[in-house]
Structure formats: C-alpha cells, structure tokens
C-alpha cells in the first residue's frame with residue numbers, strides 16, 4: 001500500500017486510476033478505498049464475485065471492472081457483478097454480452113482490447129481492422145452494450161521502445177474509434193511498470209496492481 005499516494009499524486013488528475021486487486025483480499029481493497037481509490041480491477045469472474053459485494057451493496061462509488069480474458073460461458077456471471085468489461089476481444093463475445101445484458105435488462109459498458117504488441121499469448125483483437133469491425137458491430141447491432149473505449153496491455157518485458165510503439169499504435173486506433181462513437185471516452189493503458197509512458201501517449205486510465213498492493217502471492221489461489 002505504500003506507493004498508493006505517490007501513484008495517485010503523480011497522476012494529478014490526468015487519468016483515472018484502476019486499482020488492480022487480483023490476488024489481494026477485500027481488506028486491501030477497503031484500505032485503498034479509504035485512501036481515495038474508487039475503481040478496482042479484477043481478472044477472474046469467480047475471484048471478483050467472491051471478493052466484492054454485489055452491485056448496489058458496495059461502498060459509495062466503488063466500481064469493479066473485469067480486465068481479464070472472458071470466456072463466453074462466464075458472461076452472465078460477469079455482467080451480473082461488474083460495472084464494465086475492459087477485455088472484450090471478439091464478435092462472438094460481444095454477441096453474448098448483448099444477449100445476456102438484454103435478458104437482465106441492463107446496458108453493459110465495454111472496452112475493446114487491442115493486442116498492440118502482436119504477442120501470440122496476448123488476448124485482444126489482432127488488428128486495427130478487426131477491432132474497428134467490433135466497434136461498428138456494437139454501434140449497428142447492440143442496444144445493451146455501450147462502447148466506452150479501447151484497452152491494451154503493453155509488451156511483456158517493458159522494453160521502452162516497444163512500449164512506445166504499442167502505445168502509439170493504440171492511441172491512433174483509439175482516435176479512430178472515438179470518431180465513430182460519441183460514447184467513447186476511455187483509453188485504458190499503463191500498468192505498474194509503464195504507466196508514466198502510457199500517459200505520454202494519451203492514456204485516460206491506468207490499471208495499477210503491484211505498485212499499490214505489492215507483489216501478488218500466486219500460491220494463494
């Protein structure tokens with residue numbers, strides 16, 4: 001928790017902070033909340049549901065975003081609980097969210113994830129054209145999905161030149177998406193190791209885990 005204040009002070013109103021609480025207990029979430037954090041990120045649907053109270057029963061203003069890859073069979077459980085899905089990466093997934101949100105009578109906010117580094121193991125739309133097709137599909141065919149923006153995870157390893165190339169590409173793509181949809185206001189990029197660089201490229205939201213909560217203990221799960 002030590003760096004939380006430093007991180008949020010440095011952000012200085014330039015971007016929203018999503019505190020990524022995966023692998024950390026709800027007590028840590030509440031501690032960050034008391035210090036001013038309101039937006040939280042979780043990777044897995046089950047962990048999110050076990051950790052956070054349901055929508056409507058959380059402390060004032062607390063929101064939870066799903067930032068990890070989502071399987072279609074978990075969409076219902078995800079949208080019942082989260083305030084936004086930031087990792088939408090295919091047309092079939094968009095379709096499924098539309099269908100389940102319609103059934104629940106809600107509108108789900110989403111970000112489309114872009115695989116800006118081209119790394120095989122990364123999720124996200126593989127090309128600008130595919131992501132734009134996804135955006136167009138939401139606008140033309142989905143009345144229960146609201147397009148809020150674009151998300152990316154920078155290259156593994158944190159090489160500065162590669163980071164800048166990935167963030168620059170994603171910013172250009174974000175600008176194109178923003179041209180076609182007036183609901184779009186979020187460019188989510190930047191994590192503990194690269195958020196300062198991401199801000200240089202116009203990030204409006206950083207997702208910070210380690211720098212706020214400390215190292216994750218993967219043996220816990």
Ligand SMILES: *Cc1c(COP(=O)(O)O)cnc(C)c1O
Nearest residue numbers: 020067191192193207208209210
């Ligand atoms: C875990 C995770 C983060 C936070 O990573 P840190 O390096 O701990 O800041 C951000 N975004 C996504 C998609 C993640 O899975």
